[in-house]
Amino acid sequence: MNAPAPQTERPATRPHPLGKRTLSLVWDAHTAVGVLLGPALLIIFVTGALLPVHEYMMSWAEPFVRAGAEGPGFAHVLDPVPSDVVEHVELHVPSGAGGLVDLELEYPDGREVALWVDGSTGASAPKGSRLVTDLYFLHFFYHLPYGIYLAGLLGLASTLGLVTGLGLHLRDLVRQFGRLRQAPERARRVDAHVLLGTLMLLPAAILVVTGTMLAIANPIAAAHVPQTFDGDWGAIYKEMGFDYTVVEGEPGPWEKPSMDELLATARTESPGLVPHWMMLNHPGAEDAVAYVFGHTPSAPQLGVNVDIDLAT
Secondary structure, three states, rough: OOOOOOOOOOOOOOOOOOHHHHHHHHHHHHHHHHHHHHHHHHHHHHHHHHHHHHHHHHHHHHHHHOOOOOOOOOHHHHHHHHOOOOOOOEEEOOOOOOOOEEEEEOOOOOOOOEEEEOOOOOOEEOOOOHHHHHHHHHOOOOOOHHHHHHHHHHHHHHHHHHHHHHHHHHHHOOOOOOOOOOOOHHHHHHHHHHHHHHHHHHHHHHHHHHHHHHHHHHHHOOOOHHHOOOHHHHHHHHHOOOOOOOOOOOOOOOOOOOOHOOOHHHHHOOOOOOHHHEEEEEEOOOEEEEEEEEOOOOOOOEEEEEEEEEEO
């Protein structure tokens, strides 16, 4: 008669720092974020990864950009712009100092015109591809009404996913760091998930928190305008770091300013400024303003916005 096999004691499992009910709620929240919002979050992360190389994508997508500018400078960048009533003139400068400009016009009736302009000659061509623009818009869900606020809510959900994931695996983050079981398959996938989540925790947290702040800053700030700032939008813009001058006058027929003089004025205020974006707001109005935004050559680069009164 065979002797019974000796009984081996199962090693004691350390209790989870979270209580049983709390652990169950955290697990459900973590799973819901991953399953229900995963596809939308994947769109945000993929398109966000493409944004730093958008200049190269524009060069590939636009024949006018591939041809390049005949020379540097912005002396003729406003040549294709009419002198009649225009709501806004925006100039996006992909290369900073070069002559190519992505120019957008908006009329009071809402009509928009988008052109590529050679700032050194004034030659222009309609934008032929919306690839880069659509990828940029997709990152913020601009295709949907109030889509940027949806992106902000998804950022909040991502933060919830990170916090709940940390809570679920807090007990084993150090003890089982780097573990990759080969079998069963589900265990291998779980270990890979935990390892990647641990390695990416800090950069992912920085991305989702800062992205959420960018996306929902406006409604949070707007809630303070009536009482905290007595309805003064200029004060709230300044508090948020934009410091845009609010233009109240109506646009009208206007005389085109010298872009080189505007840039020289901006560089007087911020020496070495490399422009990336310019906007003429309500040209023709008495209080019309040119916004010049760019970066300083310091390390790290700092964003600088200079407001210039077009009348003076």
